[in-house]
Amino acid sequence: MVPPPSLKKIPQTKFTPNIVKKGVNKVSNGVEKVRKERPQPSSSPSSTSSSSSSSSSSKTIVVEKKVVSEEIIQQKKALPVFSARKALVENVNKHSTVIIISETGTGKTTQIPQYLHEEGYTNKGVIAITQPRRVAAVSISKRVSDEMGVELGQQVGYSVRFDDKSSKDTRLKYMTDGMLVREAMLDASLSKYSVIILDEAHERTLNTDILFGLLKKIQKKRNDRIKQLEKEEQEEETKQDPESSNNNETTIQKIKPKISPLKIIIMSATLDAELFSNYFDNAPILYIEGRQFPVQIYYTNELQKDYVDAALVTVLQIHLQYLNNETIKSEEDENGGDILVFLTGREEIENLEKLLIDRIPRLPEGCKELLVRPIFAALPQEQQMKVFEKSPKGSRKVILATNIAETSLTINGIRYVVDTGVVKSKIYNPKIGIDSLNVIPISKASARQRTGRAGREFEGKCYRLYTQSTFENMDDSSIPEIKRSNVANVILQLKTIGVHDILGFDFLERPPLPTIKKSLEQLYCLEALTDQGNLSELGKKMAMFPLDPMYSKTLLKSVEFNCLEEVLIIISMLSVESIFFIPKDKKQEVESIKKIFFSPEGDHITFLNVFREYQRVKGSLEWCFNHFINIKSMTKVINVFEQLVKYCISIKLKIESCENDFEKVRKSFISGFFMNVAALQPDKKYKTMVDSKEIHIHPTSFLFDIKPQYILYNELTITTKAFARNVLPIEPSWLPEICPKYYGSRPIPQDQNSDSSLNTLNQFTSADDN
């Protein structure tokens, strides 16, 4: 028997199990008392239906074609949210906005829309429920349509990109938050909706944050309009002959507005309740208790310098406990005892995987078999599926995951969570206009979310590989996306919706001022905005496309170069990451495969070659497999391509091919990416032509060894150095030719960062400030 590897003791510092809220008094029916109460101007939907008591509700469930099984009816009643129904409905009737705080597993997302439907809210419009992720929108709507016994796509539907299962009859519409933003671009008042529920609001996705501002504005506008119409009615009434009351009624009926108030419901996990409530004029906060099993939390005594090593030790320690602890043994034998480890990225995951596999042969006898299962987004689907396979008896899975396992997917059978306390996060730096990807500490909210992954089915344990004081010093919640992203696209969307004064827009939390300015500048340079800061004709068209502004500009300008077809393909290819999945041990093979597609005219043309070949073999799975092509990525490319083609046709763009005259393609990209150009220096480094910053071609680029004199790149990411990704060679003379406004007739700037257009820009942004 081999003794266990030298395990560092992880001190068994017990922490209050489970997620505990402070300062709230739970009410026995499962809802916690409404903390704040303040009647709001808007009224309940229709006085007749809203006053109906909740007990009459069960009748309406079976109205539709299919019969709802007794089982489903019982399941619905057993959900924690069920006992909260009355209080929920009353609050929604009384207030224009309600904040609902709930842990996982209360059934809020499936049930609350049904309650509101049964209470008559769908008589006046559609109830939208937004989700940050597509899969959630689709799967929840399926469940709800089953519960209501209706065909999916009829009364209950969903709407996500590339897939819309909703119809004129749809009353409950589950959709991604991004889809609702898109709808707002077509109908700025979202007039078909009577209730909009922002679910998972605590995640603070870019789109949810845009919706916060939009919905608040729309709600106010609708209420003002209603008040105004009521006032007009009253005036009308007093003018009328008081005796002819019949007549009077019909007149009012006629001018009665079709407009109805908008109810907003924010659903979130605990932490940001106050922020939301304050933003919505002290909207009431309701708490629904969840059903989470307790999770014991352990901290380390001291800081762990090497958290991958600490994770290794902890996993083995957990694994060996099984041998000497009868309680643990019987618990695990009954329910399972899989381990979930949170790491930051592929590299760490593969390192730890190797370390674990090396140790497995040396584990003592009597140990369960240890199955190592990596998962991260870029891993091909087939391999991802392995984490969901149930561990065979006498074995245990160790899942090594990125943040993908924090919210995006749920794995059953997890008893132990090992949390390294770090995450990779993309942050935009407006000063240099570049994203950087950094490993940073997670927030308390994130730590709790990770912990919760161990208590979904039974009691669990969470090993935090950091000290308790480290935890206490973490931020309460992660920095929302809107505060760490380039907002050029957000601005384009808002302007399309009619929000012209971006700085004056009532954001829940505003993006940093330098970011707003930089993004406005960028849009101005792209000619999406006029000198006055309004959307130009080009800008209006750009906003229509589900692309970042530089890409939509490229796409629209490629029409003039008669190569829209190629540009559409290339942009579709660039819209997904990792076309190639390169297994760790097959680098050499992959390099030779890549050469088949290589074009000296740049990565873009190389991707075009991949796409053409994929088309030629009709997407053959075998071909993909043999060429290390990620099938899921290519499927998405085709979807994006088809969607873009549809948009192009709708605005009557001429889709032409340039055959093999790729110079046209390269010139098209200049019209969108003229600011992303660099020149080779004698020392073999590149300097950006706009501000003389040192950059390097990323080694994954096909041009890494070739080093053309002048390059254009799609993105720059800072990791160890500033790396340009997706590179194509250009001629410097093309710059003034294609962008006379930006480069003018003066020589290409090489060494100074002055730029005449920036003066205009400063005036322009300060003009917008007012």
Next chain:
DNA sequence: GAGCACTGC
């Protein structure tokens, strides 16, 4: 000679 976390339209 480096290494992209995760979503969404």
